[in-house]
Amino acid sequence: MQKAQALVISFIFLASGCLNSNQRDENDISNYEWWEVPLEKRYLMDLDFSSWRSTLPEKGIYNWTGPSEFFVEVDLPLEERDAGYPEDPLMHVALWMPNVPPGTLVPVIATIHPYYEFAGSNPNTIPDLGIGQWVLEEFVPHGYALAQISTFGSGKSTHCQDVKGLGEQIGIQAAVDWLGKQPWSNGNVGLMGKSYAGTTNWEAAQNPSPHLKTIVPISGSIGVREMFYRNGSSESRAMLYDALYEGATAGASTDDMRMCTDDAIGPASPWTTYALAEYGGDQWNDYWEERYHLQDVLDNYNGSVYIVWGMQDWNVDPYHAFPTYQMLRNKGLNVKGIMGQWGHNYPDQPNVHENMSSGYGAEAFPKVTRMDWSIELYNWFNYYLKGIGPEPQSQVQIQRNDGEWHVEETWPSFDVKWDLHDVSTWGNLGTVSSSSSIILSSQPLESEMHISGLPTFHAQVRANSCNGGQLFVTMSDGTSGLRLGHATMDLRYRDGGYESKSVTPFSSYTMKMEFNPMDVIIPEGHVINLEITESGEDYLPSTCASAGITLSETEQPLALPLIDRSQTDERWFEVPQWWE
Template sequence: MHNGVYGSFGIDGDTEDSHTLCEGYVQGYVNGPAAYLSGGMVDYAGNTYWTERSFLDRVLQNYNGSVYLIQGMQDWNVDPHMSFPVHQQVADAGIEIKTLAGQWAHDYPDRVEGHSSQGSGRGAEAYPYTLRWDWADEMLYWFDWYLKGEGRAPTLGVEMQDNRGGWRFEQTYPPMDVENLVLTASDLAPTGSTVSATSSVTLSFGPFDKETRIIGMPTFHIDATPGLTGGHLFVEMTDGTGMHLGHAVMDLRYHAGGRDGQEVLVPFSSVTAMMEFMPMDVVLQKGEGIILQVTQTGEDYVPSPAASGAVTIDWSQSTLTLPLIERSCDDLFQAPMLDYSSDGGRQC
């Protein structure tokens, strides 16, 4: 997909563009579909086009500059995992960085049309407080300081918006005061043990006895036994009404995490699928709980036919970890040019 869409931007029929048609790009048109159908890895047939273009490690080692990330926490294209945990990795490398992360999708921070069209669980509950009319001013301050040496030094960290619309500043993300709630999956009333194209499993937890904030990247380490040489799992977290809170997805060849993976799994041998949810920042009110729906796939993820077999799960050996923080109105700030009066939707 990336070869076809983004590569075509540089090759539009103009003969002067022919120098952009590199060997790896051309091979990708063949290798991409072949790797997908066969369950091959990213360097299928020796094509290292994409691994050679993974620049993060080199940025952390060599970059001498600043970084300002703007991230939609509901972005379906540039997923939030592109900014988290990258923000903290960049900061820990000594690079000055700030991130503005709101509950919009693949959009700018001040676009009414895009923000107002988001559905429930996808940013609607945060609107219109998603709108950051000040973001261009913030960028100007940033460029004045780093490019011209004028003005004041920016405050580094993360401006994060939760799914209900509240904005707060965190020096690190995830914050340092996270407390992990660790749950054994067999205690969450699983409705089954097999996930396939025709079967799913539901688990639940709650209600919470106070307002609860789940933030960052919850993990679900699942003891999974694939019936074929591959497997695929998708987990959606919702509240009791079915409102989307977050999701996780994994090709079981990458059960241990990382980029290398295990090209062929041993059928009927268990692995620990170290699933990690897409970065999320959600608020549950006292008395609410969470529901986990485990399926073979979901959203726009299309597993390879080689990874579409049934997976059996031992819930007694599976662990859900929820990173929690406590924040109140005193920890939130009011975004400029929005109504925080008693007539508005929020007071903080």
């Protein structure tokens, strides 16, 4: 009997040892090469957090030389050869090369924008602090070339600055093609950049060179009108945007007086769109259409896309990224996304992220900063530019406003469930104008709510004595006071999008409002507040602000996209703890 008991006890200990061994194995990454460590295990890596940006665990073996300067001839159509500029249209390229063995062909990572200025301290022959310096430190030693390129009319590039127009697009595409055709190139070019330097990624992909294999747009607008207008509501900077770009890229040299024909049209278009949309003021020329990049990308591009966006970006709002992500997927492209609660920044900038305000990303700090981002791009570029490793998986890594990260096949996720509310029962309705607003509050929530997507509010309204109006809706946690998201709409664009319709005073309409992308949590017992004002944040008041519009005493449907992710759901993941 005692022998039997001893055998049982021995078996229990052995089984326990096996279980503990398996548990230890879950945290064991020693069998992986550093670039193979799965996303959900990267927090176990011993990464170097001492640098200004994310660094690769292993330094490359190559030194580099450069910069060398080149001018790329561009074949512009006659309509883009603006009178008064007889010199040949040339794109200026600064190039850094890894010192690889003779005969070794290398791919190129390029960044393109108009902010390189030789009259100042930031020519394209000095690696910029956005992409250039980081790529030079992390990727060139691994066998990539770096190119910094000035758009037309900026830096040493000739011609005039056709801000995001056809001439600029053709120049960018020609420079990419040139990089892919050089005798030292393996024929594969990737573009990367933030803001304007992200928009040039989309421009390159509109009528792409076959050498363009991947783009990494970081807060890069999919179109000019799309950048400054949301459901017809105009940002204040839209009024001077063309002049502001010209001023931001001008230097002390006389060639900065160069202007394209479209520069005479550009400054007028925001004003006619704002004040005269119902009379065709938004369609009196093709200025906006020529600068809408996404449709051409969908029609013509066959490469990969890695979209990077801040959910609290107020410069280029995250609605550019969604539904763009799924639209690209639907065209058969491999698309990846990383969306944190940062602003108009890079994912790996802790010194910038720590300055975010409450309701605008602060609650997500310090987990908002992704100091493993260099590993993400190492695998991405290795596959698409060198043909090394497995193809990266299409997915969206997205951060909730409380800091927690989850990964989804797409975003909004396919398993979203819509939670419907009639906000006419949340409080008193009335007129919203420059002198009056409305606050509506829900009952306390019966359970925790994870909003993940773009909520909608189909406001039932009546125009007052003016032929227009506008609503700006701010959603917040009414218990904690935390801002969660917003929506805005001009009544003339009541169906959403960019097609205006006339408004008759004292007539009733449905405003199909859509909130900016949100991934937020509201605890059980808290209430949801909707503050409805005539305008808000950085948007202009409407031309009918004083008259306003009235919310009708009828059902006012609010739809919230909800997902259910238990704490043990495998889609949650931890990020490397750089702050420890």
